[in-house]
Amino acid sequence: MAAIGGTRVNPKKFHKNQIPIYLYLIPIAVFMGLPIVYIINHAFKPMDELFAFPPRFFVSHPSLINFQNLFQAAGTSSIPLSRYIFNSVLVTAAVVFLSVIISTMAAFALSKMHFKLKNTVFEVNNLALMFVATAVTIPRYLTISSMGILDTYWAHILPQVAMPVCLFLIKQFVDGVPNSLIEAAQLEGAGSFTVYRKIILPLIKPAIATGAILVFQNVWNNIETSNLFTSSEGVRTLAFYMNTLSTAGTVQGQGMAAAAALIMFIPNLLLFVVMQSSVMNTMAHSGLK
Amino acid sequence: MITKRRTPYLFLMPYLILFTVFIIVPTVMAIGLSFTNYNAVQTPQFVGLTNYINLLTQDTIFLQYVLPNTILFSLVVGPVGYMLAFFLAWSLSQLTKLPRTVLALILYSPSMTMGVAMTVMWRVVFLGNQSGIANYALTQLGIITEPIVWMLNTNYIMPIVIIVALWGSMGVGFLAMLAGLLDVNPELYEAGAIDGVRNRFQEVFYITIPSMKPQMLFGAVMSIVNAFQAGNIGVMLTGSNPTPQYAAQLMTNHIEDYGFTRYEMGYAAAVSVGLLGLIYAFSFVARMLFAEKD
Numbered sequence: 001m002a003a004i005g006g007t008r009v010n011p012k013k014f015h016k017n018q019i020p021i022y023l024y025l026i027p028i029a030v031f032m033g034l035p036i037v038y039i040i041n042h043a044f045k046p047m048d049e050l051f052a053f054p055p056r057f058f059v060s061h062p063s064l065i066n067f068q069n070l071f072q073a074a075g076t077s078s079i080p081l082s083r084y085i086f087n088s089v090l091v092t093a094a095v096v097f098l099s100v101i102i103s104t105m106a107a108f109a110l111s112k113m114h115f116k117l118k119n120t121v122f123e124v125n126n127l128a129l130m131f132v133a134t135a136v137t138i139p140r141y142l143t144i145s146s147m148g149i150l151d152t153y154w155a156h157i158l159p160q161v162a163m164p165v166c167l168f169l170i171k172q173f174v175d176g177v178p179n180s181l182i183e184a185a186q187l188e189g190a191g192s193f194t195v196y197r198k199i200i201l202p203l204i205k206p207a208i209a210t211g212a213i214l215v216f217q218n219v220w221n222n223i224e225t226s227n228l229f230t231s232s233e234g235v236r237t238l239a240f241y242m243n244t245l246s247t248a249g250t251v252q253g254q255g256m257a258a259a260a261a262l263i264m265f266i267p268n269l270l271l272f273v274v275m276q277s278s279v280m281n282t283m284a285h286s287g288l289k
Numbered sequence: 290m291i292t293k294r295r296t297p298y299l300f301l302m303p304y305l306i307l308f309t310v311f312i313i314v315p316t317v318m319a320i321g322l323s324f325t326n327y328n329a330v331q332t333p334q335f336v337g338l339t340n341y342i343n344l345l346t347q348d349t350i351f352l353q354y355v356l357p358n359t360i361l362f363s364l365v366v367g368p369v370g371y372m373l374a375f376f377l378a379w380s381l382s383q384l385t386k387l388p389r390t391v392l393a394l395i396l397y398s399p400s401m402t403m404g405v406a407m408t409v410m411w412r413v414v415f416l417g418n419q420s421g422i423a424n425y426a427l428t429q430l431g432i433i434t435e436p437i438v439w440m441l442n443t444n445y446i447m448p449i450v451i452i453v454a455l456w457g458s459m460g461v462g463f464l465a466m467l468a469g470l471l472d473v474n475p476e477l478y479e480a481g482a483i484d485g486v487r488n489r490f491q492e493v494f495y496i497t498i499p500s501m502k503p504q505m506l507f508g509a510v511m512s513i514v515n516a517f518q519a520g521n522i523g524v525m526l527t528g529s530n531p532t533p534q535y536a537a538q539l540m541t542n543h544i545e546d547y548g549f550t551r552y553e554m555g556y557a558a559a560v561s562v563g564l565l566g567l568i569y570a571f572s573f574v575a576r577m578l579f580a581e582k583d
Contacts, residue, residue, distance in 0.1 A: 021383055039402075055413075106304035113296065131316070142315075164308075276393075280467070284469065286503075
């Protein structure tokens with residue numbers, strides 16, 4: 001029975017015993033992927049196709065009308081679409097940037113330094129992997145309101161910067177950096193900050209990419225911070241706007257929501273495709289003990 | 290190794306401050322508020338365990354709908370979603386690199402579109418009239434003659450919410466398990482074959498899972514969190530909180546209903562604490578199953 005042995009995992013070549021796997025994986029992949037294909041098609045459907053009977057899955061006369069409507073409709077209300085996009089980009093970029101910096105710093109300390117509370121901090125962070133923000137929405141609201149940052153960009157940014165999963169994954173990856181490298185640098189007189197900047201950061205790029213993607217997905221798609229912590233349209237995000245479009249239930253709204261959904265989805269997809277090998281590399285270190 | 294006394298705390302500080310302010314403090318506050326009567330305007334009044342007692346004895350909606358719904362939902366989306374994720378990852382690990390990468394991307398993509406895709410796409414699929422895709426397909430197949438009003442029919446809301454949640458559940462945990470599977474030392478499989486492993490089932494249980502326990506645990510924790518976080522699906526699909534006749538009302542919706550619609554913040558906090566407790570209990574079971582014994 002050696003045939004079921006080692007050569008089977010991560011094979012280099014196609015073999016006929018992979019056929020059964022394809023036979024069930026492909027239908028599942030179709031089920032999982034169709035909605036995405038559908039969004040893409042839906043976004044380019046002209047009005048008569050959006051509400052055609054019988055309903056059509058694929059677009060037959062692609063048009064940009066939904067995108068035009070989206071930009072114009074937003075233009076007639078006081079807040080232009082570009083403002084929502086700007087807000088989303090600003091907030092997401094700020095959170096990703098801050099999150100990567102503070103998580104890598106904390107990961108370096110937790111992985112390569114000795115101090116009393118080291119294990120406690122790491123354990124608490126592991127417990128917080130199970131943290132569900134929606135469960136404590138109300139105290140979070142009270143905290144943010146008492147800080148006086150309601151209805152500002154900070155209300156989007158600050159609550160999302162510390163992300164336990166991000167710290168966890170990066171810390172596990174830093175564990176793999178050899179201590180000898182750090183010791184060698186210290187012998188040559190490098191301080192902690194130099195070690196962090198010159199040795200740790202360059203060696204943990206895959207983990208940084210992974211952390212950044214996870215944070216990005218969290219923030220870019222988030223409607224809660226707009227919904228709960230802001231009240232003026234001017235500081236709300238694209239995800240929030242898209243959600244109001246799709247729940248408004250107007251005829252035009254549907255097409256516009258599909259177009260907005262596509263605009264939302266593309267950055268998610270591109271980032272993941274570009275960074276997928278870094279992500280898989282990091283995930284190999286993701287074990288929770 | 291770095292041993293200076295203050296340095297570690299300097300590096301940890303920024304993370305710890307934000308972590309404390311936005312994760313620890315709200316959790317502690319939720320616990321504190323759960324013992325009070327608080328309407329967001331007046332100062333909270335201490336009422337002891339009243340909220341918890343009411344929750345478990347008076348709140349018929351909670352006992353009749355919310356709790357059973359939450360348990361059903363989280364059992365299906367948690368463990369079943371988790372097993373599905375492992376099974377898919379295990380299948381993928383046996384393919385060559387290119388098709389594996391493409392298929393993994395497709396399976397993962399719903400989890401990154403979740404909120405976005407859901408409102409636009411699933412609402413059209415489950416539209417309550419003839420031009421809804423599900424209704425159209427079932428009519429064509431001759432299964433139904435009249436369109437089903439999916440989002441108002443209490444028999445269908447919960448199953449639909451579960452399907453949508455499962456659809457979006459191949460997330461970080463799935464990727465971690467895939468990476469773990471690819472990382473298992475191939476010699477172990479050869480050794481196993483010599484030691485009398487007879488079929489793939491035995492191979493998975495005696496070799497694969499034991500050698501990737503840490504990833505299994507990480508995946509489990511992610512599945513649990515995902516299952517409890519997905520609470521918004523029902524509200525987003527039906528467009529109302531509470532969902533029609535509480536058919537898909539989960540604890541997270543109950544919290545929002547009491548907290549932001551009725552402003553009974555103390556009571557909502559008690560439900561939150563219950564929810565966090567439930568999540569912790571699930572994770573405890575996962576830890577028992579996969580913890581490394583050393």
